[in-house]
Amino acid sequence: MGYQGFVGLDVVIPHLKDNSVEADLMEILPILADENAVNEASKADLTHVTSRAANYLRSNQSEVRWFGTKLVHVLCLHPRIIASDAGNYISALTKIIESKCYITSTIDVRQMTCLESAISTLDFIMDKIRHKVALTREILTPRLPSIIQSLVSVMYLCPKPANFVLQKLLMNNTTTLRPFTTKIQKELRILLDDDEGLHKMDNELQTLVVSNFVSIQYALERTNTEEIYRQKLLHLLIEMKEVFEIYSEFLDLNEDSNLQKLLASLPSLPHNEEEKGNYKPLFPSLDIDSLEPLDILQISRRLHLLISLLKAFISNPRGTAVKLPLGYVISFLELNLSLDLRFSPMKREFRDVSLKKTVEYSIIKNKTCALELLTQLPSIFGGNLLPHFSSLLSVYELSVPVEIRKNGHITIIEERVWSQLDYIHQILLAASELLSLTYNVVNITPLLKLVDVALLITKSRLPKLDQSNSNGGSFLKRKKKGGQVIPLSDMLSHQHLFTITASKRTLAVVRQFFATVLKSCLLPSSKQSEILRFVIIDTVKHRNEVKMDKNLQELIHNSILFPGHDRNSILPIISSIISDNFLSVFMNPRFPISPRRDTSENGITGTNGVTISYLDDGEDEDSEEELDNDDSLSKRQKTSDIATDVVDSNGVDTIESMSKNEEPDTGLTDITLVEQEPVKISSWKREETRVEVSVSGVDKEATVQISNEYDSDSNSEFEIPVIVANDSEDDDE
Amino acid sequence: MDESVFYTPSTATDAAELSFLASIRSNKSHVQFRQCAANAASITGTGQGHRLFVACPEKALIQVYLWGKESPEQKMAVPEELTSLLWVHIFGAGFLVGGGKSGRLYVWELASGYLLSAKEAHYQEVSCLEVSHDGQVLVSGGKDSRVLIWRLADLIQFSSDPLPKPIHVLTNHSLPITSIALTKGISNDIKLFTSSLDGEVRHYNVSNGELLTTFIFGEPVNALAVDPAQRYLYAGLSSGTIRLVPLFIVNHKNQLESNTGCGKLVSATSADDPESQFIITSHQDSPVTCLQVSADGGLLVSADSAGKVFVNDIVSRQVARQLRDCSGPISTLRLLINDLERVEPSDLSTKASTPRILPNLKRSLISDTEISKHDINIPAAGTPEGDIGSLASDNEQLKEQFDLRGFCNQVRKEHVVYQLNTEEEAAVDQSVQQQQQDTDENVSTQQYASQLKEMTKAYNELKRVHQDLYSEHLKLLDRD
Structure with a gap:
């Protein structure tokens, strides 16, 4: 009999009758998660539980189905159940997703919760099966098309979980996904809604949607993925450059030679007709009215979307090796950061101040966006970014x-x-x-x-309330005279309450x-x-x-x-x-302690049968590995504490300098050995070794004497060596 | 964890020209490489996806081996015969630094193959190269007896204005430099040890190039190693002796003090050690060519010109193990730590692809168009090769244990939705039931129905009368 300290499945079964949701999940789930409960369960009990769970999934009440998804989630922790029932579960879950939980025009929270839970459980089961060759072949692959179909159909309802699963499929199951490319792309485009959709999503969803949108551009290609990836990336860069060049309608970009140089270094629209035919911008062209300043922000929105796509292009995990034009990516981001109204002034025909301010605002937005990507580049490319180090640093300064x-x-x-x-x-x-x-x-x-x-x-700082604020005292006087005196009098009496401190x-x-x-x-x-x-x-x-x-x-x-x-x-x-x-x-600066003979139980045993340890027991040195030595154990048993005495040349002063726990704790150049208790001599083996130290100008010699009178191991050549450090006459250089 | 040693001969007498990679703690031999005689070699690590770069003797050629394959996978032509070679890894990016026979220093970016720098560094051939543990400081030693300290980031900058210069030029040695060792630490703390045929080992501070100590050995020093915790210096001499120099000693006041620093001269000749306490003599008369200390500082791996490799126990000064001999003098010896628990990515992935061929190393310096493109090759994710360069520490595919507590918490959160709604529904049901109960108590529905019928009838009657009266009234009005 194995381990008995667990609750068996037979206890749970009565609570899972007739699709009842009365039972407390918090009690059932830990029992079902216990591998002992499943491993020790009888086959009948196990079948009982698994088929009950499947029944839950088939119910038409959303709460019951939700209950079922949770049961299945935990049951699928066990390889035994995965092997026998995963297929059924996947089919049942796919059906739930396909039915969209009967969500029609009005969205019910309960149905949504059930739907999301079903997707998450499906994802969990697929994770468990993935990379296991036989399981994938027999269970997952035949059901993948229906899984994908169902996920695509609910993408607009619960975009986050659906895209999350899709992301994994795009990495691992490209062949099965291939027929669905157009459908998925269409759904993702609906979510992105040109540039309108992106900024309505939270960050996590943004990353997921953009990442899938990019992956689908190249990952599902049958052949030549590397070439297609590169071409798509170059097309994206061209599109970004085209969008960026809209600014030339408002600004005199020719004034800034550096900007022109950067623009010239980026790939341009192909002149060749055939290549031109290949180039299709991802998004429709923008419609900007120069009389409507807010229209300018469309450029920023579009650039934000395109930069997000660029980020996904370079950071998405890819199934194939690719060639990435890092130089172009950096040039484009530098281009964004280099655009400045100081160097590229507004064209003369645009005298509207609000237009100018909006252009400036949109440029700052673009810069922030470009900087966000630049912040992540070091963690994506690491040392490959170093050749661009100085140029990037100068751009940051200019910003x-x-x-x-x-x-x-x-x-x-x-x-x-x-x-x-x-x-x-x-x-x-x-x-x-x-x-x-x-x-x-x-x-x-x-x-x-x-x-x-x-x-x-x-x-x-204090908040700025008036243009004259910067003139210091004068604004306070004026405030007293003006109509706002009363509320602002607080500024005088309780200035600290208005102070804005760093966030x-x-x-x-x-x-x-x-x-x-x-x-x-x-x-x-x-x-x-x-x-x-x-x-x-x-x-x-x-x-x-x-x-x-x-x-x-x-x-x-x-x-x-x-x-x-x-x-x-x-x-x-x-x-x-x-x-x-x-x-x-x-x-408390300290020196590293020299390697020395072991005085502990768990030292290393050398070939000559001597046990060696490094430092004291508390140190991190790996002292547990053993070298090959047949008689290491017997030697180790024999070896024990060795007393070491340091005696000066006259034999007067004696200190124990070689014991285990010595640890100098004074300054760097003047370190005194710590006093310690004399070490017991309990060994059958004692050696005598002298450590001589002579220092120039001082006629004193310290000798480390190690007594080892009962040394019976004549084969051992181990000795604490004589250290001679003679630095007299050496300091002359 | 296990520690392995890779060693390769400079010239080999046998046709196979084998070099080996074997464990220093067990009898395990990992791999061997054929046609691998090398002026210098650099290995990236142990396991799938790792590579070995070999600078061929008397040829302007680098051979690239893949882990698990005995023969070279790629042969790349370089501008000249390289006498030293080093693979450098900075934040996930691989670079190859080579020292030429002419004294030039070459730096290639492995992801693109671009030659980023070809710097005339030494007046004679570059004899040794070493890089700091973080890949930032490069030190080159030459037969011109000079040692140059470089900032590697300067050598790989695209903007060549101003031209990269060494941060320090050390000219204290009088004969060719044979070996270099760098200690670990933050940028201010890195120390440099250099050995030379002039019989001296010099000790410098890398950050300011200050000479800290000179160790005098009295005979040519061929190889050098430093304890990982900087407790000992090991010097391999041309006489075949390995000499140990403690870097901390007990002084006349019975205090432990540093044996180095302030331009001190430390004599470590045989005369200073008459009882031969500080020597290892495993190589007998063959000149020692390479030295390396194990990670725990307990074993010293040494190789000699006769092709022998020994693992020496440092404390007992005895040979712990002798490894398989090479057929020529050993030119390169590297210790590598391997993780025995590492699961090879190919064991996880069903589509274990063979590592991608490296882009050929360029023989001419990077051009402006190449700079503006800067095409870099990125290996596929999930492949052994991709994992080496990957900056992400965790292998995504190795799932962590299921978090039951977190899962239960999520279930509780979701359950609230159903609880709330069920209660509302129950409340609605209750009020309906209440009404029904009331009706049951008073009058039956039928009674109500009949009452309603009667009342409707009465109402209709009343309505008819009203309409008649109203029309009569209108008629009267019309007459008036």
């Missing part, structure tokens, strides 16, 4: 809104920073992701502006950015001090938090690890403010 004052000074435009905070966050995030790819960055000039803007957004997100972004900057380059002292000042203030503010923010912790660690030019460590002040295990290593 910071600045103005050149009359005296030639370049200053950050604060108002724009505050109004485009999300955009600034994205710049800093993109920069820190890029910087994390390398260190010792030599050209730090582009970083200085980013550091300035990061410091700026951490500052607290959590801002702090997180800035902390991450500073942590990376400190690590990756040597900043000038002034900038380093400003960052360290921020670190100290931030630490003081959050010192009492039970669990310190990870970003802040990393920032603190990096500001100690990378002190910069000045070597002004903030270790003392930080260690007084917070206690952190990491800081302990700095305040």
Whole structure:
């Protein structure tokens, strides 16, 4: 008899009578999930339970069906049930999905819940079967067409679960999906609704829909997938470029030579008629009225959609190896970031201020979108992005809104920073992701502006109420005279209540950015001090938090690890403010401990029969692997503690320097061995070894003496060696 | 976990020119490669999808082997004969760095095959190359007795303005450099050890190029290794001896102190160790050519010019194992950690594809059009090859255990929908039932029906009378 501490299936069966939903699922599910319950159940009981579960699925009441999906979900945890009943379950679930749970014109929450649960259970069963050759062949493959058909039919009802399953199918079952390409594409287009649908979806659904929309463009091709992928990607880039060039209707793009260069480097519409015929833009052309400023935002919406598609193109897992034009992708994103009204002014015929502002607003939207993708590129391409490092860093610097004052000074435009905070966050995030790819960055000039803007957004400020606000005191006087005096009098009396402090997100972004900057380059002292000042203030503010923010912790660690030019460590002040295990290593520096003979039970046994351990037992060294030695066990039994004495040349001072737990805990250059208890000599084997140390200018010699009088193992050549470190006359060089 | 050693001969006397990959802790021999005599070789790892790059002697050729295949899979022509070769891995991207006979340093991007840099670095052939654990710092040593420290990111920049320069040039050695070792740590802490035929090993700080220590061995040092925790330095000498130098010692005050730093000179000649306590003599008279320390710092793997490879126990100074001999002097020896529990992706996937052929390494520097395209090859997801470069740590296909607690929580959430609705329905049913009960108590439905009938009749009668009266009234009005 096996293990008995579980509830058998026979207890559950009475509760599953006549499709009753009275039973408490919370009690039944754990019992059904227990593998002992299933493995030890009699065949009759098991069949009973599985067929009852199938009955539930066949009911026409949504609650009963929902109950069934949950039972099936848990039952399918067991390979035994998968092998016998998965096929039936898949068919029943497919039928539920096909029937759309009888949802007609009005959508009922109960029916929807049942439908979603059925899809999720189906997905779970398919996951369990996937990659198992025989099961897939016998159970899944024959039913796949009906599964796909049903999923496509409910895509508009529950897009998230349906697309989630479809995503996996697109990766693993391309052949079966092939006949459904047009249908799926049609459904996805309905969801995307040109550019209207995308921004109504939540982020997760956006990613799913866009990813499937892209995969279906190339993944289902029978042959030459690699070539088709590349062609589709190039066509997407052309379409993006075409959309981007709409700005040339409003702006004088020719003024900016850098922009022209970038535009020229991107692929253009093919001149060849045949190739031109192949090129079909994914979406219909835009209809923009220059008299209607809001129409301009259509460009941003379309670019957002296309950039999302581009992201899916480069990040989707692919079943085949592909050749990806990374240079074009980066050029396009740089192009988006380079467009600026400072360098490409509005054309003369457009004098409308609101139009200008809308164009500017839409450009910032595009930039934020491009930066979002750029932020993710380092995690997709890693080191392959390094050749583009310096050009990307310069583009990030250019993205910071600045103005050149009359005296030639370049200053950050604060108002724009505050109004485009999300955009600034994205710049800093993109920069820190890029910087994390390398260190010792030599050209730090582009970083200085980013550091300035990061410091700026951490500052607290008062809301701006009036144009004259910036004139300091005068606005307060005026307020007193004006009609708004009463409510705004609070501004004078309780100014702190109006202060806007940096948001959590801002702090997180800035902390991450500073942590990376400190690590990756040597900043000038002034900038380093400003960052360290921020670190100290931030630490003081959050010192009492039970669990310190990870970003802040990393920032603190990096500001100690990378002190910069000045070597002004903030270790003392930080260690007084917070206690952190990491800081302990700095305040109690230690040397690594030398490998030595084992005095413990679980050391390594060497070929000569000597047991060796590295460090004390608490260290991470892997000391459990055994080398080949037939008599290792007997030797190990024999080996035990060895006393080691360090005696100076006169034999006066004696310390135990070689015992297990020695751990120096003082400064780097002056480390005294820790006092410890004398180690017992309980060995049958004792050796005598001398460790001599002589230091120039001092006529003193320390000798480590290891007594080993009862050494009966004459074969062992193991000895604690003599260490001679003679550095006299050596310092002359 | 197991640790394996890969070693290859520089020239081989037998026709097969075998090189091997074997475990250092057991008798297991993993793979062998044929026609693999090499000036230098670099292996990416152990397991499916991994590759071995071999710089062929006396030919401007690199041979690429695939894990599991004995013969070379690809042969790539390069601009000149390479004397050193190194595969570098930075954040998922592979680069190949080669040192030429002319002293040039070549850097290829493996995903595209582009030659990103061909830098005239040394005046004579590049004898050794080493990269820091994070792939960021590259150190090259040459027969011109110079050591150059590079930032690898500088060498692979597209914008060649300004031209990449080494961050430090170290010229302390007087004879050709033979070996380089880099320690691990954050960028400020990385230390460099260099050995030379001048009988010295020098110890530098990589971040500022400062010479920290000079170790004098008194005879040419051919190979070098450093303990992973920087406790010992191991030097393989031309006399066949391996010498151990402790980097921490007990001083006259019975304090443990560092044996290195501040430009110190440390003598480690045979005269300093008269009792031969700090030597390993397993190679007898054959010059030691390569040294590597195991991950736990307990074993020292050494190879010599006679083609012998020994695994030495460091504490006992004894040979723990002798590996299969090569038929010529060993030129490359690398230790690799392999994960024995790793499930090969091909075991999971039904469509285990053979790894893709690498794009051929270009012989000319990258052009402007190539820069603007920057075509990179990305292996398919789920293949062994794709997994090596993948930045995602988890294998998606290895499912984690079913989370019953989370599932039950989800069920509870969904169940609320049915509970609420059932209660509402029940409430509606109840009110209907209540009404029915009331009716039963008072009058029957039939009675109501008859009452209704009577009342309708009366109403109709009344309506008729009213209409008659009204029409009469209208007539009177008309007359008036």
